[in-house]
Amino acid sequence: METSLSLERTEPEAPAKSGMQGDEAAAGGTLTATLYDRLRAEILEGRMTPGAKLRLEELRGRYGVSLSPLREALSRLVAEGIVVAESQRGFTVAPVSRAMFADVIRLRTTLESMALRDSIERGGDEWEVGVVAALHRLKKVESLRSAEEGSQPWEHLHREFHLALVGACDSPLLLQFCATLRDLNDRYRRLFLANYVLDRNVATEHQSIADAALARDAERAVTLLGEHIQRTARNVFMVLEKQAAGAVSHSA
Amino acid sequence: METSLSLERTEPEAPAKSGMQGDEAAAGGTLTATLYDRLRAEILEGRMTPGAKLRLEELRGRYGVSLSPLREALSRLVAEGIVVAESQRGFTVAPVSRAMFADVIRLRTTLESMALRDSIERGGDEWEVGVVAALHRLKKVESLRSAEEGSQPWEHLHREFHLALVGACDSPLLLQFCATLRDLNDRYRRLFLANYVLDRNVATEHQSIADAALARDAERAVTLLGEHIQRTARNVFMVLEKQAAGAVSHSA
DNA sequence: TTCACTAATATTATCGATTTTTTATTGACA
DNA sequence: TGTCAATAAAAAATCGATAATATTAGTGAA
Structure with a gap:
């Protein structure tokens, strides 16, 4: 019930985004950008249960990265409404209704x-x-x-x-x-x-x-x-x- | 020339946002949310030069925080198009045209x-x-x-x-x-x-x-x-x- | 049994330090 | 004098560790 839409565009850092969903994360860029692409694709492609908790430790393990780029990527998705952040309680996949x-x-x-x-x-x-x-x-x-x-x-x-x-x-x-x-x-x-x-x-x-x-x-x-x-x-x-x-x- | 719009809403973590721009950062929340509010207000209220470089070290000093929450806040603003991120080159205030x-x-x-x-x-x-x-x-x-x-x-x-x-x-x-x-x-x-x-x-x-x-x-x-x-x-x-x-x- | 409270555990948020990349500087060479 | 390359300095991106907060489990009293 609460989604924000972001609208980005062709911003330099995140090469993928709307345009090329299938194409996996474009290498070369920053880790944050890569994670952003992957997470975004996973959620938008329906591979993540709406409302599911996004445990940082688990994601950190799955992608083999540190918390910093992970949290940054999630923060972007929050601004887009694809992920929801609750103060002190971490992130969850945006619900559907x-x-x-x-x-x-x-x-x-x-x-x-x-x-x-x-x-x-x-x-x-x-x-x-x-x-x-x-x-x-x-x-x-x-x-x-x-x-x-x-x-x-x-x-x-x-x-x-x-x-x-x-x-x-x-x-x-x-x-x-x-x-x-x-x-x-x-x-x-x-x-x-x-x-x-x-x-x-x-x-x-x-x-x-x-x-x-x-x-x-x-x-x-x-x-x-x-x-x-x-x-x-x-x-x-x-x-x-x-x-x-x-x-x-x-x-x- | 390139802005993304985000559309968030009444999300729990960032209490301020559109609704209450003047009202300074709502305390209580996370540092990230506070920084998000402050930076957003500074840019939207015209107190930052469009296209200006956002030096992390400087901001870190100005707000007395560490890089992590700062980068997270900026990441959100990037998704909103209020800030622009360039791979490996940091953040800048969104330009105007x-x-x-x-x-x-x-x-x-x-x-x-x-x-x-x-x-x-x-x-x-x-x-x-x-x-x-x-x-x-x-x-x-x-x-x-x-x-x-x-x-x-x-x-x-x-x-x-x-x-x-x-x-x-x-x-x-x-x-x-x-x-x-x-x-x-x-x-x-x-x-x-x-x-x-x-x-x-x-x-x-x-x-x-x-x-x-x-x-x-x-x-x-x-x-x-x-x-x-x-x-x-x-x-x-x-x-x-x-x-x-x-x-x-x-x-x- | 259930509620309230406390202790233990798990998870998140933040920090300080390290690595990597970019930008600026300097000096050789044409 | 101008260009290029090597180096030094600055800045950004990432990491690992710590502090703060929430969640769960456990205990005892009603």
């Missing part, structure tokens, strides 16, 4: 629509190329079937596609907000739709959105994007409601 | 309008009371004249007023985004309009916005709020443009 998810979906739909509209309006050739390319790569992976929705490569390309769509939006801030919301959205999807069997043709949806966008039909593109987001959300809600309150996830 | 400010203003206007609309729609008695009370307190301070715009108490009450306006919006996330944007906005105002002589009746503007909101005239309220934000922004832009590129600020 129906209300929070509903909020995320609502805002994401609104903001990403704004960004998409803007992008369609000012997008040039490079933008069009980017969208087409991203869609192509995504479709390729989907056709392979070796990777169903939720697989690492699919996740990455799916993110890239949505990124490409709004790529021509000229508000860095808005794009950051969108990225944050998408991250939060995806966390829920991965947590609650882990082994989910597709009941619809997601690929077709992406195709339609891209088509509308490239045809500069903002109205239609925004509508389709909204439906796209809502559909997945609906499925998450169903699972979410089946599980009384707690967050029944996987590993710890 | 015309483009960034323009982005902040644009998004703030949009998002705060959304929040205000929502608030007007669902606000109940308590909300109305809150708005009236906040406006009253603000007017009182303004009439005192002992404190012109920019004074500590004025800053606080001004923030409270804007907060009260959108108080009935039921999207915590949206409110956090708004708070973040308001913080960034205010940073520019304080940096560039430090000793600014009012050329307009800000008090009247607040009154009008409140009136429209309480009359449930969302359209009018949103319009007035937008103009209110734009007017101050215009003044900031003027100063901003007079100063070639650099940020000519005060201390530090």
Whole structure:
């Protein structure tokens, strides 16, 4: 119930972040940055139980580092709302809730629509190329079937596609907000739709959105994007409601 | 040029934050939280030169603490985009730019309008009371004249007023985004309009916005709020443009 | 049995010192 | 005089240890 969103961007130190979730921690940087990337990915990819205690000693052992960089990485995640800090009581993985998810979906739909509209309006050739390319790569992976929705490569390309769509939006801030919301959205999807069997043709949806966008039909593109987001959300809600309150996830 | 916004909220450890900027670090908590509050306030209140290097040794001396809590506090600010970290090169105060400010203003206007609309729609008695009370307190301070715009108490009450306006919006996330944007906005105002002589009746503007909101005239309220934000922004832009590129600020 | 209190244990928060990397300085060489 | 390289100084990142705080276990009284 309490998440903060941070919005960073392309900051020098933490090379990964939103853009490249799959890609493991970029070496070379500081230990803090590496840990930040790894922890962030673990939580956002649904590999950590919401609300779970983050024992420092355990993490220290697991990653083979000292407390300092560990606490620094956690501090960043706290500011992002992905981790919660309680005075004198350490850190815990941010909890999940129906209300929070509903909020995320609502805002994401609104903001990403704004960004998409803007992008369609000012997008040039490079933008069009980017969208087409991203869609192509995504479709390729989907056709392979070796990777169903939720697989690492699919996740990455799916993110890239949505990124490409709004790529021509000229508000860095808005794009950051969108990225944050998408991250939060995806966390829920991965947590609650882990082994989910597709009941619809997601690929077709992406195709339609891209088509509308490239045809500069903002109205239609925004509508389709909204439906796209809502559909997945609906499925998450169903699972979410089946599980009384707690967050029944996987590993710890 | 690159800011991240964080959005936190009412997190247990850092009691202050957006809500109570003036109020110094709440004791009792951890050292990290205290430092976070102090540094955040210093930067946001315009007391630190944008882009300035944050020498750890110096800060350590100034606050009489060790590196650990200091670095943790800075890490949080990094995630918020208020401080920039460069790998192996330490921390610097986030820079300012015309483009960034323009982005902040644009998004703030949009998002705060959304929040205000929502608030007007669902606000109940308590909300109305809150708005009236906040406006009253603000007017009182303004009439005192002992404190012109920019004074500590004025800053606080001004923030409270804007907060009260959108108080009935039921999207915590949206409110956090708004708070973040308001913080960034205010940073520019304080940096560039430090000793600014009012050329307009800000008090009247607040009154009008409140009136429209309480009359449930969302359209009018949103319009007035937008103009209110734009007017101050215009003044900031003027100063901003007079100063070639650099940020000519005060201390530090 | 349950509550309150104290002792023991575990965990976190902070510190001081060490290692690593960057930045500044100096001097050789063209 | 200017450039480059080697070195010295400064700064940042990381570590291991200590102090502070919370949690658990245990004991005795109601």
